[in-house]
Amino acid sequence: MLKFIGLCCLLASWNLQAQNMELPYRQIPDYPQDYGSGNIVGRMIDGLGYRYYWATEGLTASDLEYKPSINARSILETLQHIYGMSEMILESPKGEPSIRPKDFSIYRFEELRSKTLQHLDAASKLLKGKTAEEIGEFNVTFQRGEKQTEFPYWNMVNGMLSDCIYHTGQIVVMRRSNGNPQNPNVNVFLGKTRDN
Numbered sequence: 001m002l003k004f005i006g007l008c009c010l011l012a013s014w015n016l017q018a019q020n021m022e023l024p025y026r027q028i029p030d031y032p033q034d035y036g037s038g039n040i041v042g043r044m045i046d047g048l049g050y051r052y053y054w055a056t057e058g059l060t061a062s063d064l065e066y067k068p069s070i071n072a073r074s075i076l077e078t079l080q081h082i083y084g085m086s087e088m089i090l091e092s093p094k095g096e097p098s099i100r101p102k103d104f105s106i107y108r109f110e111e112l113r114s115k116t117l118q119h120l121d122a123a124s125k126l127l128k129g130k131t132a133e134e135i136g137e138f139n140v141t142f143q144r145g146e147k148q149t150e151f152p153y154w155n156m157v158n159g160m161l162s163d164c165i166y167h168t169g170q171i172v173v174m175r176r177s178n179g180n181p182q183n184p185n186v187n188v189f190l191g192k193t194r195d196n
Contacts, residue, residue, distance in 0.1 A: 028049075051172075051188060075175065079171070
């Protein structure tokens with residue numbers, strides 16, 4: 001029986017590792033050929049994706065429950081918040097409204113992580129190559145019931161995109177405080193992580 005349980009745990013571990021290998025942003029993609037508007041915003045999203053990948057790699061159940069104070073968000077709640085913003089980061093270049101309110105507590109950690117990384121990757125790809133004029137046509141649109149409120153794409157840059165970077169840094173700090181620091185080989189400047 002113990003051998004069977006051990007085998008099941010090993011298979012689950014291999015399955016999780018296989019899923020992680022398929023996720024985007026294990027390392028940052030090659031940079032674009034020019035500094036066009038869409039490429040710059042896409043690269044900012046790539047920088048976020050790389051940071052988020054490694055901030056969330058190897059989180060434990062204890063980490064997910066950790067919060068620095070009673071009134072603070074836990075790591076899991078922070079991940080739910082980032083996930084919601086990653087939806088908006090993708091919805092804007094697709095021309096879709098962000099329908100609110102939504103309940104993100106229905107997702108398990110693995111789903112939150114995977115979907116967040118996939119949203120960021122898809123948004124980056126949609127933005128790269130876009131001109132300043134094309135980006136100027138994007139809106140951040142909130143929908144509550146029948147009411148829609150629109151903002152220019154500038155609000156995405158100083159809002160959701162910057163906020164996701166901010167909260168990803170909080171996860172790095174919180175997991176360190178909980179005794180499970182991020183991989184020390186992460187290099188956000190190069191966008192690559194040494195194997196050992």
